[in-house]
Structure formats: C-alpha cells, structure tokens
Amino acid sequence: MLAAPAVLWLLAFMVAPCLLVLSYAFFQRGTWGGIEYTFTLENFARVFDPLYARIFLNSARIALITTILAILIAYPAAYAISLAPRVRQPMLLFFAVLPFWSNYLIRTYAWIVLLNREGLLNGFLSYLGYQGEPLSLLYTEAAVITGLVYNYLPFVILAIYSTLSRLNPELMEASRDLGAGAFRTFWRVTLPLTLPGVAAGGVFVFVLSIGNFVTPALLGGGRFQMIGNLVYDQFLTANDWPFGAALGMVLIAIMVALLFLQARATSHASGERKGDEA
Numbered sequence: 001m002l003a004a005p006a007v008l009w010l011l012a013f014m015v016a017p018c019l020l021v022l023s024y025a026f027f028q029r030g031t032w033g034g035i036e037y038t039f040t041l042e043n044f045a046r047v048f049d050p051l052y053a054r055i056f057l058n059s060a061r062i063a064l065i066t067t068i069l070a071i072l073i074a075y076p077a078a079y080a081i082s083l084a085p086r087v088r089q090p091m092l093l094f095f096a097v098l099p100f101w102s103n104y105l106i107r108t109y110a111w112i113v114l115l116n117r118e119g120l121l122n123g124f125l126s127y128l129g130y131q132g133e134p135l136s137l138l139y140t141e142a143a144v145i146t147g148l149v150y151n152y153l154p155f156v157i158l159a160i161y162s163t164l165s166r167l168n169p170e171l172m173e174a175s176r177d178l179g180a181g182a183f184r185t186f187w188r189v190t191l192p193l194t195l196p197g198v199a200a201g202g203v204f205v206f207v208l209s210i211g212n213f214v215t216p217a218l219l220g221g222g223r224f225q226m227i228g229n230l231v232y233d234q235f236l237t238a239n240d241w242p243f244g245a246a247l248g249m250v251l252i253a254i255m256v257a258l259l260f261l262q263a264r265a266t267s268h269a270s271g272e273r274k275g276d277e278a
Contacts, residue, residue, distance in 0.1 A: 018252065024245035033239030043246035052230070052247070059226040062141065063209035066148040067202045073149070074156035074201065081157075082164035093161065097154045104151060108218050111147050112138060115219070139221035147215040152208055156201035163197030164190075196266045203262040207255045227251055 025043050028036040046052065081092045099107055114120050117134040125135070137143060167190065175185040213228030222229075227247065234244030 018249075021245045022249050024242050025249050027242050029240045029242050033241075035241055040242075043243045044250070046243060047246050047250050055225055055230055056227055056250075058224075059210050059228075062145060062148075062224070062226065063206045066145050066152070066209045067206045069145065069149050070153050070156045070205045071160075071198055071202055074153055075160055075198065078157045078160035078164055081161055082167075089165075093158070096157045099150070100154060104214065105218075107151060108147055108215055111143065111150070111219055115143055115146075138219065139223055141220070141224050143219040144216050144224055147219045148205075148209045148212060151215065152205045155204050155208075159201030159204065160194060160197045163194040167193055199262050199265055203258050207258055211251055211255065 024035060026039055026041070028038045028040050028042070030036040077096065081089055081096070084092055112119075115137040116122075117136065117138070119138075121137060122134040171189055171193070172185055175189050176182075180188065210226070211228045213226065213232045216222075216224050216226045216229055228251075231244050231247045231251065234240045234247060238244075
C-alpha cells in the first residue's frame with residue numbers, strides 16, 4: 001500500500017507514455033504528416049537502414065568515448081575524496097555536484113562562451129602571445145564530447161565514491177602487511193572491489209550520452225547528428241511520428257538492455273564478494 005502511489009505515478013507517467021509511443025511505431029505516416037492508423041513494420045525496418053545504422057554507431061562511439069573519459073577523470077577524484085578526512089568529504093562531494101545547481105542549458109551555453117573563436121580560451125592564448133588564427137574549438141566532435149563529459153561527470157564521481165567509501169580498510173592493510181606496495185594493492189584489491197561502482201557510473205553516462213540531443217545541437221552546431229537529434233527531428237521537423245517512435249523505442253531497448261546487464265553484473269559481483277567473505 002505504501003508503494004502504490006509511486007507505482008501508479010510510474011505507470012501513468014513512464015509506462016503508459018512508452019506504450020503509446022510504441023503503438024505509434026506500428027502505424028504509417030500520414031500524407032501530410034501525423035499518423036495513419038494502418039499496421040506496418042516498415043518503420044522498424046527503416047531503423048536498420050545503413051544511413052540510420054551509421055548514426056546509431058556514431059552515437060555509440062561518441063557515448064563510449066565520453067564514458068571512458070568520464071571514468072578516467074572521475075576515479076582519481078572519487079579516490080582522493082575517499083582518502084580525505086571524514087569531516088572534509090561532505091564538502092568535497094558538495095563541490096563535485098555543485099554544477100548541478102545550475103540549469104543544464106546554462107552549463108552547456110557556458111562552454112560556448114569558453115570555446116568560440118572570440119571566447120575565453122582563444123583570448124587566453126592571445127594573451128600568452130599566440131598570433132595565429134583563432135582556434136576552431138566550437139562545433140567540433142571534441143566540443144560535444146567535452147560538454148557531455150562535463151555534464152555527466154558528477155554522476156560517475158558519486159557512483160565510484162559510494163563503492164570506495166564502503167571498502168573495508170582492513171583489506172588494504174592486509175595487502176600491505178603481505179608485502180604489496182601501494183600500486184599493487186590498488187590494482188589487485190581496491191580496483192577490483194570498486195568495479196561495480198565504475199560499471200554503474202559508466203553505464204549511466206553511456207545511456208544518457210547516446211540519447212542526448214541538446215549538447216550535440218549546441219556544441220556541435222548540427223554538424224554531428226546523434227540518435228537523439230534524429231528522433232527530435234522526426235517528431236518536430238519531418239513530422240514523421242511513427243518513424244521517430246520506432247527510433248525512440250530501439251534507443252530505449254538499448255538503454256534497458258545495458259541497465260539490465262549492469263544490474264546483473266553488479267548482483268553477480270556482490271554474490272561472489274559475499275561468498276568470499278563467508
């Protein structure tokens with residue numbers, strides 16, 4: 001009974017809309033747009049057309065690069081926070097999530113100010129004596145990846161920190177007592193035990209990045225179309241709701257599959273850890 005309000009909320013505002021979008025995917029586009037209620041599987045067949053499959057693969061590549069960079073940056077940050085005195089850790093975590101206090105669009109527009117040809121980075125290079133043409137940092141794939149990493153980095157820091165903070169310090173002490181150095185202890189003890197947190201943060205960033213359409217539109221200038229932009233265009237520009245629904249459902253299926261695999265891997269790792277402790 002206590003869970004009923006939350007369950008009803010999810011059914012009304014998540015499950016029902018997804019089922020509605022799924023039903024659209026099995027109909028045809030009308031002559032002037034909209035939906036013609038004639039059953040077809042053509043929309044899902046179009047999803048696997050080489051043109052759209054290439055956009056899926058490119059989106060996955062950008063999301064994967066974003067995920068790797070976010071993990072490489074977040075792990076040292078989370079590790080440093082976990083090693084700080086307990087009284088300082090809440091303050092450090094506060095600074096890690098501080099960007100979330102501003103709107104996503106504002107944070108993305110801030111990168112436009114930094115990266116444009118008359119922006120702060122090019123201005124700083126000129127101050128240092130650079131006399132060449134201003135660097136074209138904006139509207140590039142690197143700008144898109146930078147924006148995605150920046151916006152989703154706190155999620156990875158929190159996920160990794162949560163596993164680091166729960167580690168039993170006696171395990172590291174035992175490793176050092178047995179003659180292992182700091183690096184060997186980290187590589188053989190700390191890192192394997194924190195992989196569930198790394199996986200959780202990585203999947204979270206990958207799922208959010210592959211479906212993102214705001215950052216590619218603003219920092220990519222429309223030059224780097226990702227699957228989120230394609231879905232957005234089908235609904236609001238091409239007015240092809242059935243095909244946009246098919247694209248969206250395939251994207252949701254990919255996300256759900258990744259989250260399911262991550263949950264299974266985490267559950268398996270937790271089971272093995274409990275077995276070892278027993």
